[in-house]
Amino acid sequence: MLNWLKFIVAFLLVLTTIITVVVLVNAVKPYSNAKEDAIEAVIKSGKLETVTSAEVFNGSQSCVTVYGVDKKNKEKAMFVNSKTNEVFNEISLADGITKSQALENVENEFEVKKVLHVTLGMEEEKPVWEIAFKSNNGKLNYVYLYFDSGDWWKRILNL
Numbered sequence: 001m002l003n004w005l006k007f008i009v010a011f012l013l014v015l016t017t018i019i020t021v022v023v024l025v026n027a028v029k030p031y032s033n034a035k036e037d038a039i040e041a042v043i044k045s046g047k048l049e050t051v052t053s054a055e056v057f058n059g060s061q062s063c064v065t066v067y068g069v070d071k072k073n074k075e076k077a078m079f080v081n082s083k084t085n086e087v088f089n090e091i092s093l094a095d096g097i098t099k100s101q102a103l104e105n106v107e108n109e110f111e112v113k114k115v116l117h118v119t120l121g122m123e124e125e126k127p128v129w130e131i132a133f134k135s136n137n138g139k140l141n142y143v144y145l146y147f148d149s150g151d152w153w154k155r156i157l158n159l
Contacts, residue, residue: 031056038064038080045087047078056082057121057130065120067093079122091127096147102129105150106143111136120147128153 035054042048048068057063062082070076075093080086097105099118106112116132127147135141140159145152 034064034082037085038066038082041080041085042066042068042078042087045078047087047090048076055119057119059121059123059128059130061122063088063122077120077127079127089122089125089127091147096127097129097145097150099129101150102145103131105145106131106133110141110143113138116140123153126153 034056039051039054042051047070048066049071051066051068054064054066057065064080064082066078066080068076068078077091077093078087079089079091081088099120103115103118110133112133113136114134116134117130118132119130121128121130123144129145129147131143131145133141133143135158137158139157142154142156142159143152144154
């Protein structure tokens with residue numbers, strides 16, 4: 001009887017582990033697929049020679065920002081619609097503030113305990129940096145800075 005109990009407990013533990021792994025892998029798949037599809041769309045369009053990275057931006061419209069270098073060796077960011085995989089905008093990274101400058105602007109104004117992410121995306125036809133962070137009081141904050149000037153666009157504080 002004790003052996004059966006051990007077998008059932010071990011079986012349930014293994015089954016739970018397998019189900020958890022399958023669920024986690026399937027949960028990450030759409031995110032990975034969106035990035036891969038966007039990179040493929042940018043390469044097919046011929047607008048970038050090499051792709052260095054990609055990140056998903058979920059604002060008023062979901063897009064994937066693909067970073068890379070064009071034929072003239074200029075660093076650019078391409079914005080790809082997540083649903084249609086069409087490149088709908090591009091910017092030269094030299095024309096605006098960097099990720100570290102955007103983060104520095106936020107850290108100068110707010111008490112940042114932990115930065116969750118800094119993502120470049122499109123809002124209202126303009127590129128913006130989205131910075132998500134936790135403040136010293138443990139509250140979640142989202143702030144948006146215009147890419148070209150570093151000026152504030154929107155702040156969502158203390159969630």
